[in-house]
Amino acid sequence: MGMLKEFKEFAIKGNMIDMAVGIIIGASFNKVVDVLVKQVVMPPLSILTDGINFSERRIVLRDGVDSTVEGVDGIKEVAIGYGAFIEAMIDFVIVGFTIFIVVKLMNRFRRKSQDPKDKTVETPKDIQLLSDLTELMQQQNELLKNKQA
Numbered sequence: 001m002g003m004l005k006e007f008k009e010f011a012i013k014g015n016m017i018d019m020a021v022g023i024i025i026g027a028s029f030n031k032v033v034d035v036l037v038k039q040v041v042m043p044p045l046s047i048l049t050d051g052i053n054f055s056e057r058r059i060v061l062r063d064g065v066d067s068t069v070e071g072v073d074g075i076k077e078v079a080i081g082y083g084a085f086i087e088a089m090i091d092f093v094i095v096g097f098t099i100f101i102v103v104k105l106m107n108r109f110r111r112k113s114q115d116p117k118d119k120t121v122e123t124p125k126d127i128q129l130l131s132d133l134t135e136l137m138q139q140q141n142e143l144l145k146n147k148q149a
Contacts, residue, residue: 033098037091057083 010016038055046053064077113124 029095029098033091033095037087037094041090041094042087054083054086057081057086 042054058079058081060077060079062075062078065075113122113127
């Protein structure tokens with residue numbers, strides 16, 4: 001019964017919904033990056049490398065034998081597909097850089113919105129109340145110092 005209660009609290013707090021939204025956005029973002037790499041980045045890179053298609057680049061360890069030859073069983077080719085690895089690394093760099101830019105922008109907006117002295121952005125109520133309390137405490141401390149002197 002305790003586990004059901006914990007799950008209910010977890011779901012009600014919004015953590016589950018936040019996770020679901022993150023997963024859905026992440027999956028969509030993955031599709032965008034995949035198209036960006038395969039359709040935008042790789043073609044010019046292929047031109048720069050004399051038309052090499054990276055996804056087809058591989059090191060063949062053992063050639064395959066066709067099963068249509070009489071008396072020979074078909075043998076599959078064994079190869080290391082390093083081109084797919086190169087594309088995956090490019091995907092990774094693009095995703096990492098994009099996430100870096102998004103987090104950097106979000107942090108800038110957060111810092112700007114939490115600055116009580118910046119009047120171009122409305123300060124959230126909790127930050128404003130804390131700022132007001134700090135100012136009142138400083139004024140009260142000054143009055144107490146003046147009274148004691």
